[in-house]
Amino acid sequence: MSDQRLSAEARRHAARFQRVRDAHQTELAEDYVELIAKLIEETGEARLVDLADWLGVTKATVNNTIQRLQRDGLVTSKPYRSIFLTAEGEALARMSRERHRTVRDFLIALGVDPQTADADAEGIEHHVSQVTLDKFKEFLERK
């Protein structure tokens, strides 16, 4: 399928781009389930209005997104009721939180202040491969 006309470099570049575009599609889902898990753990429930507050978006936006997450099998929700994670959603949440924590701890170990580490980790976490994550962990252990 690959176009003969294209250089290997161009093809690699395009593939990397594809990967980033794909990551964007899962980012929001990861952020939502991560936050839902946190809220359930700490307050016993994840209400739409809390998600909206913690995410800094409107209730209507959260409602939309929750519909999509439900369609995609990550959460369950009934009208006017609290939101829950499916088994798949919980697995994704666990993975995301673990990765988030590793990235954050790594940045702090590097000398970045906790505030900035938090902020940067939020964006970076979704783009770190397992290979890189393992190197982060190695670095943390060596410290």
Added chain:
Amino acid sequence: MSDQRLSAEARRHAARFQRVRDAHQTELAEDYVELIAKLIEETGEARLVDLADWLGVTKATVNNTIQRLQRDGLVTSKPYRSIFLTAEGEALARMSRERHRTVRDFLIALGVDPQTADADAEGIEHHVSQVTLDKFKEFLERK
């Protein structure tokens, strides 16, 4: 303006989210100008079809995006003619390439293989603050 009802933690979380959402808006612009600069440097021009190939999207998509970049003052383009960077676009391209290189080199210094480093840098670069970038540079110098 800040809602009394919200915990400091929730407010910080929302602010981080806002920041990531904002970053997403500039990501594509950065990727485009970075690539345009590279193509002009290496081949003398940046054609729409080349951008499409290197980004792995269709010509129509590139055309749309270039319109937006032009509207935003980052590139100039005339119908059926090659694309150029404005002064602002060039500044952004320089900044992006420098940051991209630092992230990539840092990952390699950490022990990540070049292929993976390239791929991860593509996603990570847009979410690294100046503070973190400086720590990456420090690490590279210490090596």
Added chain:
DNA sequence: AATCAATATTAGTATAAGCTAACTTTTGGG
């Protein structure tokens, strides 16, 4: 110089993520 292949544009569509405003449902304090 004419024609055709390569390149660029336009039109029309889809999906995701956001918003405001209006509405309905739930719930808790008097």
Added chain:
DNA sequence: CCCAAAAGTTAGCTTATACTAATATTGATT
């Protein structure tokens, strides 16, 4: 226990990013 405030939903809009298919322009080769 009722009713107002809080919470959730819906409708309708916007912008960005993608797509395909059709069209228009350019430029290179015969």
